[in-house]
Amino acid sequence: MSHSSVVPPRSRLVTRREALRRGSLFLGGAILGGALLPRLFAQPPAQDEPSYPSVDAPDHPIAKGRLSMANGKISVTRVTENHVMISGIGGNIGAFVGEDSVLVVDCGSGLPPATEGLRKTLKELSDKPVRYVVNTHWHYDHTDGNANLRGLGATLVAHNAVRTRLSSAHAIPFFNATFSAAPREALPTITFDHELELDLGSEQVRLVHVPLAHTDGDAYVLWPKSNVLQTGDLLFSGSYPFIDGSCGGSLEGMIVAEEHLLTVVKPDTRIIPGHGPVSTRADLIASLEMLRTVRDRIAKLRAAGKSAEQAVAAKPLADLDAKWGQGFLNTDNFIRLVYSL
Numbered sequence: 385m386s387h388s389s390v391v392p393p394r395s396r397l398v399t400r401r402e403a404l405r406r407g408s409l410f411l412g413g414a415i416l417g418g419a420l421l422p423r424l425f426a427q428p429p430a431q432d433e434p435s436y437p438s439v440d441a442p443d444h445p446i447a448k449g450r451l452s453m454a455n456g457k458i459s460v461t462r463v464t465e466n467h468v469m470i471s472g473i474g475g476n477i478g479a480f481v482g483e484d485s486v487l488v489v490d491c492g493s494g495l496p497p498a499t500e501g502l503r504k505t506l507k508e509l510s511d512k513p514v515r516y517v518v519n520t521h522w523h524y525d526h527t528d529g530n531a532n533l534r535g536l537g538a539t540l541v542a543h544n545a546v547r548t549r550l551s552s553a554h555a556i557p558f559f560n561a562t563f564s565a566a567p568r569e570a571l572p573t574i575t576f577d578h579e580l581e582l583d584l585g586s587e588q589v590r591l592v593h594v595p596l597a598h599t600d601g602d603a604y605v606l607w608p609k610s611n612v613l614q615t616g617d618l619l620f621s622g623s624y625p626f627i628d629g630s631c632g633g634s635l636e637g638m639i640v641a642e643e644h645l646l647t648v649v650k651p652d653t654r655i656i657p658g659h660g661p662v663s664t665r666a667d668l669i670a671s672l673e674m675l676r677t678v679r680d681r682i683a684k685l686r687a688a689g690k691s692a693e694q695a696v697a698a699k700p701l702a703d704l705d706a707k708w709g710q711g712f713l714n715t716d717n718f719i720r721l722v723y724s725l
């Protein structure tokens with residue numbers, strides 16, 4: 385990736401003050417964990433050459449979040465007879481036992497003890513080999529375990545933008561963070577543009593790309609026969625979603641993506657979301673309605689010339705807070721995120 389693609393566009397640059405505010409807020413987040421003000425903010429980006437601190441520094445909040453992710457408690461929820469959701473070590477992981485092999489979708493932490501825990505959980509699920517690992521998008525809480533599962537002999541499969549993002553350093557200004565390139569063994573080796581089908585013997589599993597929603601490389605995974613959908617972060621069930629504007633994600637894109645997902649689910653489809661419990665079509669509809677409400681209310685504030693902080697102060701989502709604002713992003717931070725997109 386060229387230098388210019390690592391550096392965000394001018395309009396997305398954050399001031400040191402904003403970075404401080406965001407950093408301190410994110411430190412309290414459920415995923416990043418911890419409650420320490422990072423020293424990294426003491427080094428503001430140079431004016432003409434903005435850069436964001438590396439998440440490889442042990443005191444970066446994302447480094448701390450990765451450690452806490454690695455020490456999460458694994459829990460297993462049965463989705464169908466041959467399909468489970470594994471949670472607790474990052475984004476939700478789906479594991480499907482096919483005729484002669486296992487398909488894993490997303491893989492959470494790449495650090496022990498989560499890596500050993502995931503291997504053990506998969507072994508308990510089936511003695512068949514893990515043949516494929518699909519990444520629904522490039523974010524670390526869904527891909528950090530790639531090399532671990534590749535070590536079991538799995539082939540890594542993803543949309544081609546996932547490979548592109550993982551192959552190079554990438555900054556996410558909203559997190560005040562630069563992610564370094566992933567090692568070779570963590571990169572997807574089979575990539576696709578629009579859609580790919582994997583034959584698991586007992587079922588043809590569909591991987592379908594949705595453009596510019598949560599990121600630029602989102603794909604959902606559909607099991608038409610057993611009636612299961614895994615959305616990746618196109619659905620945060622029961623909480624406000626993070627949307628990655630640093631690689632083309634947008635609120636409107638999320639709305640279009642969830643409208644599309646509604647066309648592929650049936651009333652009784654079981655949905656494995658990126659975050660949150662195993663869900664239903666009704667949960668997807670509730671998320672979509674929430675996103676539309678947020679879009680309309682924030683658009684009014686923007687049209688009235690309000691700044692992000694004025695919008696936060698106006699409390700436009702007060703009635704949504706109890707239901708949606710208790711997850712990774714609280715209501716105020718979600719308003720700031722939407723304003724930053």
Ligand SMILES: [Zn+2]
Nearest residue numbers: 521523598617
């Ligand atoms: Zn994500």
